Amino acid sequence: MPLLLAFHAIRKSFGAVRALRGVDFELRAGEVHALLGENGAGKSTLIKVATGAHAPDEGSIAIAGETLSALTPALARRLGIACIYQQPALFPDLTVAENLALRLEPVRPFRRVDWRQRTRTAEALLSRVGAAIAPETEVKRLSMPEQQLVEIAGAVGAGARIVIMDEPTASLTRREQERLFGIVRSLRKDGVGVIYISHRLEEIFALADRVTVLRDGASAGTFPVGEMDEPGLIRSMVGREVSHLYPPSHSTPGTVALKIEGVGCKAGGISEVSLTLRAGEVVGLAGLVGAGRTQLARILFGVTPADAGSIEVGGRAVTIRSPQEAMQLGIAYVPEDRRRHGVVLEMPVAQNITLAARRRLFPGGWLRFGRERREAGEFVRRLAIKTASVDAPVGSLSGGNQQKVALARWLATNPRILILDEPTQGVDVGAKSEIHALIRQFAASGQAVLLISSDLPEILGMSDRIAVMRGGRLVEILPGGSTAPQVMSAALGQTLAKGKDAE
Amino acid sequence: MSRYSRELSVLAVLAAMLLALGVWAPGFYRLQPLLSLATREAPVLVVACGMVLVVIARQIDISVGSQFSICSVAGGLLAAAGWPMVLVVPASVAIGAMLGMLNGALVAGLGLPSIVVTLAMLVTLRQGLNLFRQGEFVTLPDGVQWFGLSQSVGQALILAATGVLVIVLAAALRHVALGRQIYAVGSDAEASRLAGIRPRWVTFFAFAALGALTGLAAAMNVVQSPQVQPLSGNGMELKVIAAVVVGGVAISGGRGTLWGATAGLMVLACISPALVHLHIEAYWEKAIQGAVILLAAIAEGLRRRRSDA
Numbered sequence: 149m150p151l152l153l154a155f156h157a158i159r160k161s162f163g164a165v166r167a168l169r170g171v172d173f174e175l176r177a178g179e180v181h182a183l184l185g186e187n188g189a190g191k192s193t194l195i196k197v198a199t200g201a202h203a204p205d206e207g208s209i210a211i212a213g214e215t216l217s218a219l220t221p222a223l224a225r226r227l228g229i230a231c232i233y234q235q236p237a238l239f240p241d242l243t244v245a246e247n248l249a250l251r252l253e254p255v256r257p258f259r260r261v262d263w264r265q266r267t268r269t270a271e272a273l274l275s276r277v278g279a280a281i282a283p284e285t286e287v288k289r290l291s292m293p294e295q296q297l298v299e300i301a302g303a304v305g306a307g308a309r310i311v312i313m314d315e316p317t318a319s320l321t322r323r324e325q326e327r328l329f330g331i332v333r334s335l336r337k338d339g340v341g342v343i344y345i346s347h348r349l350e351e352i353f354a355l356a357d358r359v360t361v362l363r364d365g366a367s368a369g370t371f372p373v374g375e376m377d378e379p380g381l382i383r384s385m386v387g388r389e390v391s392h393l394y395p396p397s398h399s400t401p402g403t404v405a406l407k408i409e410g411v412g413c414k415a416g417g418i419s420e421v422s423l424t425l426r427a428g429e430v431v432g433l434a435g436l437v438g439a440g441r442t443q444l445a446r447i448l449f450g451v452t453p454a455d456a457g458s459i460e461v462g463g464r465a466v467t468i469r470s471p472q473e474a475m476q477l478g479i480a481y482v483p484e485d486r487r488r489h490g491v492v493l494e495m496p497v498a499q500n501i502t503l504a505a506r507r508r509l510f511p512g513g514w515l516r517f518g519r520e521r522r523e524a525g526e527f528v529r530r531l532a533i534k535t536a537s538v539d540a541p542v543g544s545l546s547g548g549n550q551q552k553v554a555l556a557r558w559l560a561t562n563p564r565i566l567i568l569d570e571p572t573q574g575v576d577v578g579a580k581s582e583i584h585a586l587i588r589q590f591a592a593s594g595q596a597v598l599l600i601s602s603d604l605p606e607i608l609g610m611s612d613r614i615a616v617m618r619g620g621r622l623v624e625i626l627p628g629g630s631t632a633p634q635v636m637s638a639a640l641g642q643t644l645a646k647g648k649d650a651e
Numbered sequence: 652m653s654r655y656s657r658e659l660s661v662l663a664v665l666a667a668m669l670l671a672l673g674v675w676a677p678g679f680y681r682l683q684p685l686l687s688l689a690t691r692e693a694p695v696l697v698v699a700c701g702m703v704l705v706v707i708a709r710q711i712d713i714s715v716g717s718q719f720s721i722c723s724v725a726g727g728l729l730a731a732a733g734w735p736m737v738l739v740v741p742a743s744v745a746i747g748a749m750l751g752m753l754n755g756a757l758v759a760g761l762g763l764p765s766i767v768v769t770l771a772m773l774v775t776l777r778q779g780l781n782l783f784r785q786g787e788f789v790t791l792p793d794g795v796q797w798f799g800l801s802q803s804v805g806q807a808l809i810l811a812a813t814g815v816l817v818i819v820l821a822a823a824l825r826h827v828a829l830g831r832q833i834y835a836v837g838s839d840a841e842a843s844r845l846a847g848i849r850p851r852w853v854t855f856f857a858f859a860a861l862g863a864l865t866g867l868a869a870a871m872n873v874v875q876s877p878q879v880q881p882l883s884g885n886g887m888e889l890k891v892i893a894a895v896v897v898g899g900v901a902i903s904g905g906r907g908t909l910w911g912a913t914a915g916l917m918v919l920a921c922i923s924p925a926l927v928h929l930h931i932e933a934y935w936e937k938a939i940q941g942a943v944i945l946l947a948a949i950a951e952g953l954r955r956r957r958s959d960a
Contacts, residue, residue: 451844515830515831
């Protein structure tokens with residue numbers, strides 16, 4: 149079968165982060181090729197290279213046998229590459245027919261629109277993918293799976309030869325999944341190549357011909373699906389040498405700092421979460437993107453309050469309805485995406501550090517700049533924050549140092565419970581180990597730490613216990629010293645085959 | 652230094668203007684006209700101080716002119732009804748605060764865009780006042796103008812009060828936690844919320860404070876003439892917002908200072924007398940004001956492009 153797409157030695161870095169470090173990948177006509185990997189393994193980056201959204205730093209791309217020097221989104225579309233994202237990228241206020249037309253009709257601002265032809269085309273395409281949707285429906289009135297079908301219809305209509313599907317079943321019911329599989333199979337029969345990304349291993353076994361596993365931005369191997377079993381796949385996803393030493397845990401867990409039982413929140417898609425956090429303990433919270441880890445943190449911090457279950461802090465039953473209430477209970481939350489939520493970029497380092505600790509530092513509400521600078525200077529020393537001065541805006545610092553400022557802000561509140569959401573994401577290796585050492589220090593000083601991370605080695609290296617979430621539920625609590633395949637199996641919802649790995 | 656570069660450039664422009672006036676129009680520097688000019692602009696400055704809070708919180712209030720008119724008329728009516736000034740001034744402040752709270756409740760409570768809310772408020776309040784008063788002036792009894800004192804003492808009193816107010820507000824904005832929170836909310840409301848700040852309360856407060864200051868400014872305006880015009884606040888929002896923007900307060904929120912806005916207003920306020928002294932037709936005033944605002948916006952745009960590069 150002819151090769152539709154061939155990537156060779158693709159490299160791509162974002163600043164200090166090496167997202168892809170030499171990936172080879174091929175797609176043949178009439179093949180469903182699954183792409184598998186942990187969070188952050190490089191799947192999204194690879195897709196963006198294929199759709200022309202990111203230009204690779206190095207490596208070669210060949211499409212239908214022709215080597216390209218550069219791929220742009222427009223060129224990718226002309227070459228028949230279509231991508232169906234988990235969140236459909238349609239225009240919500242336009243009708244289905246208009247959305248399809250935007251993709252299929254020529255981009256000329258002053259041409260006459262043949263509305264009847266437009267509707268007929270839309271009807272034909274929708275019926276080809278088996279969707280019972282009227283072309284004049286506004287897209288915002290469609291359900292998520294219906295929107296997905298519109299996207300697929302657009303891809304089919306554009307004569308796409310390469311269709312990329314990024315976790316297409318994440319929000320689908322069983323029946324909708326079956327219908328989607330039917331469409332994928334008929335695309336395959338028509339000689340289309342499908343790149344299929346999913347965390348659900350059973351889908352890969354049901355649908356794919358080959359699977360490529362990505363690990364740390366490199367390909368860990370491409371296997372015919374028939375020659376691979378689930379434990380094997382999981383092992384190749386996580387099987388890496390620990391390239392980084394984690395500080396050892398000396399803590400002896402003390403009294404219960406936080407106890408939640410049956411906690412849920414409809415708006416956040418969280419249900420029935422029970423967990424205990426002890427003083428001096430680091431509990432890792434593992435799970436795939438979308439498993440509900442950040443949602444759980446937001447519940448505990450009162451951002452989206454729980455609507456079910458009970459919460460106890462320090463042995464006392466409490467309700468947490470706002471961040472202010474959470475702070476009064478001694479809970480601190482360092483959010484993920486620090487550039488957006490963790491720090492205020494325009495504000496100086498000193499002001500950022502004292503922003504949450506106002507009540508402790510300035511009891512009367514009168515800000516004393518001398519005290520503020522001393523306090524901030526103390527944290528800058530303790531956390532080794534590299535900044536020109538405490539008056540420099542946080543936006544001028546490197547990512548790792550911004551993260552330390554976010555940490556300092558919450559340490560300044562003297563919290564008893566510290567929730568860290570992806571504290572080392574996008575942070576260089578040096579700052580990463582410094583942050584790890586700091587986390588150990590907090591725990592040693594009697595704080596309870598809940599560590600959310602998509603970095604599996606970090607979870608394994610730092611946690612005294614590991615809680616694993618999947619689909620908005622806490623599915624398993626593993627002891628410290630568990631192995632990567634155990635955590636990954638729980639996160640994926642697979643029971644490891646009776647092998648020795650499963651203890 | 653670079654933190655206050657916007658304010659410093661406004662000060663430089665102001666200094667250049669004052670110097671140029673000294674050279675080409677020394678008549679500008681006569682005490683009494685200068686004092687009158689300052690007293691006339693003092694209420695605008697008080698409103699601008701409130702606007703600084705709202706704009707730093709990444710909101711805007713274009714209804715200040717109508718609030719100002721309503722407070723002026725209400726203050727005038729109360730004074731005409733025989734209320735002593737020590738009660739008229741707080742009453743005007745309270746009415747302004749209530750109007751500001753209404754804006755704040757709609758913007759912060761319901762999450763409506765402030766430009767729409769305050770535009771509606773601008774028109775509704777102005778037309779409501781027109782219906783109610785039919786354009787009638789309020790004639791004030793004796794003893795209201797200049798608080799019943801001589802003109803120069805009255806002017807000095809107003810200027811002193813404005814000066815103290817600006818200094819106190821500037822100190823509060825820097826030193827009171829709420830002031831800091833206004834900056835934080837204007838920079839990033841979500842990040843502030845995750846830092847334990849209540850962005851909606853902070854926004855509400857900024858609008859209420861602007862309303863109260865507008866009420867105070869109206870009272871300061873009422874005592875300057877023997878009667879109250881019902882249209883006294885018309886067009887004020889433009890001058891106030893212009894002063895704030897020229898003074899280096901970012902319309903995108905999160906940065907700016909009171910003294911910058913004060914300098915901005917001084918630049919705008921000097922344009923009209925400068926034209927008179929330079930024998931240029933008064934029609935140029937608005938055009939030059941517009942040009943100054945545009946220049947401030949362009950300077951800000953260039954600055955941003957440079958810092959992004």
